Amino acid sequence: MSMQFPEGFKWGTAMCAHQVEGNNVLNDWWEFEHREDTPCVEPSLDACDFYHLYPEDIKLAKSLGFNTFRFSVEWSRIEPDEGYFSRAELNHYRRVLGCIKDEGMDTNVTFHHFSTPIFASRNGTFQDPLIVDRFAKYVEATSKVLGDLIDFAVTINEPNIVAVMGYRLGMFPPGVSDKDARLEATRNLIKAHSIGFELIKSANSRTKAGLALSMSDYQAAEGGEERLEKIRGIMEDVYLENVRNNDFIGVQTYSRTRIAKSGVHIRPELNVTEMGYEIYPEALGATIRRAHSMTGLPVLVTENGISPVDDDDEIRVSFISKAVETVYKAIAEGTPVLGYTYWSLLDNFEWVLGYRPHFGLVAVDRESFARKVKPSGYFLGEIATKNEI
Numbered sequence: 001m002s003m004q005f006p007e008g009f010k011w012g013t014a015m016c017a018h019q020v021e022g023n024n025v026l027n028d029w030w031e032f033e034h035r036e037d038t039p040c041v042e043p044s045l046d047a048c049d050f051y052h053l054y055p056e057d058i059k060l061a062k063s064l065g066f067n068t069f070r071f072s073v074e075w076s077r078i079e080p081d082e083g084y085f086s087r088a089e090l091n092h093y094r095r096v097l098g099c100i101k102d103e104g105m106d107t108n109v110t111f112h113h114f115s116t117p118i119f120a121s122r123n124g125t126f127q128d129p130l131i132v133d134r135f136a137k138y139v140e141a142t143s144k145v146l147g148d149l150i151d152f153a154v155t156i157n158e159p160n161i162v163a164v165m166g167y168r169l170g171m172f173p174p175g176v177s178d179k180d181a182r183l184e185a186t187r188n189l190i191k192a193h194s195i196g197f198e199l200i201k202s203a204n205s206r207t208k209a210g211l212a213l214s215m216s217d218y219q220a221a222e223g224g225e226e227r228l229e230k231i232r233g234i235m236e237d238v239y240l241e242n243v244r245n246n247d248f249i250g251v252q253t254y255s256r257t258r259i260a261k262s263g264v265h266i267r268p269e270l271n272v273t274e275m276g277y278e279i280y281p282e283a284l285g286a287t288i289r290r291a292h293s294m295t296g297l298p299v300l301v302t303e304n305g306i307s308p309v310d311d312d313d314e315i316r317v318s319f320i321s322k323a324v325e326t327v328y329k330a331i332a333e334g335t336p337v338l339g340y341t342y343w344s345l346l347d348n349f350e351w352v353l354g355y356r357p358h359f360g361l362v363a364v365d366r367e368s369f370a371r372k373v374k375p376s377g378y379f380l381g382e383i384a385t386k387n388e389i
Helices: 028-033 048-064 087-102 130-149 158-169 180-204 225-240 283-295 313-332 377-384
Strands: 010-014 068-074 106-112 153-159 208-220 247-260 301-302 337-343 362-364 369-371
Touching: 010 106, 010 301, 010 313, 010 377, 028 130, 028 225, 028 369, 048 068, 048 087, 048 369, 048 377, 068 153, 068 337, 087 106, 087 153, 087 377, 106 130, 106 180, 130 180, 153 158, 153 180, 153 247, 158 180, 180 208, 208 225, 208 283, 225 247, 225 283, 247 283, 283 301, 283 313, 313 337, 313 377
Parallel strands: 010 068, 010 337, 068 106, 106 153, 153 208, 208 247, 247 301, 301 337
Antiparallel strands: 362 369
């Protein structure tokens, strides 16, 4: 059976500045990677050198059949010191956006994807109430220069992951493990998003703006219903309840999370990825439906992907096929879905796990930076080209 997607459906891939550009030395992640007590297995260093090789990667994405390109601009390049906005770096990102446009693809820009300038991270980053005003000034300055070239905008990537990993588990900067710190960070992340959304829309009312939220298909097991609702409230609902005036909600889903009475429960017999996620592509359909039902907004899948053990690309192809089918079924049931964005175009730096996990449709040689498309890249590209499964 052929599954035809709506006309104008957005097919694309995603990437993050710190994970692909290389040498972002002025942000908190670079600092975090180089601490003596860092949990990171290795530093990012040159990453994929996307900063210089972006024309090649953008042309590659277009050649595969994609019609939209998601990436992030690096705050610490644009504003390396408080109040100083680099016109040279803003012009660099105008060239990146212009290259995407020249290839006939829509642009999708993320303003904050985990990394924050060092000057803004001295007092706990998102624990510091000043972060909201600092983020607003950065978004305003950036939007004024780039806004006319931005089709879709994400204010903050996965604020729930920033809050939990950085302020509760200590695995992201600033490396804090404190319940109250997480609550403070959550409040400031929501405020920063709200103000950032308004500033992006003021710069270009045609830009569709929203938040990208990490979501899981939460499922109760062994009496875990009450615990599930509490966890989901912290991880999802507090954000979903504050974006209902946005243009879309970005859904980023990789698997399901089973919650038992004692906590998160992963059965040992399940197949898992390099990240320790259960291979469960059906989770995407569930989170799409929930995001729309909670917000009333159209859904844009801003991330979905897999890092199979040993980079087994047959598993990746199977995962993509099943995940995209769940998107189609959600649309067929009446859920408005704007597009599907795979994470990621390139094998890149995956934060504390370094370069071991491979999510990319394209392999990157760590020495030469040569790119090589995997069969999964051609597979998803064909779906995008035909706009059907």
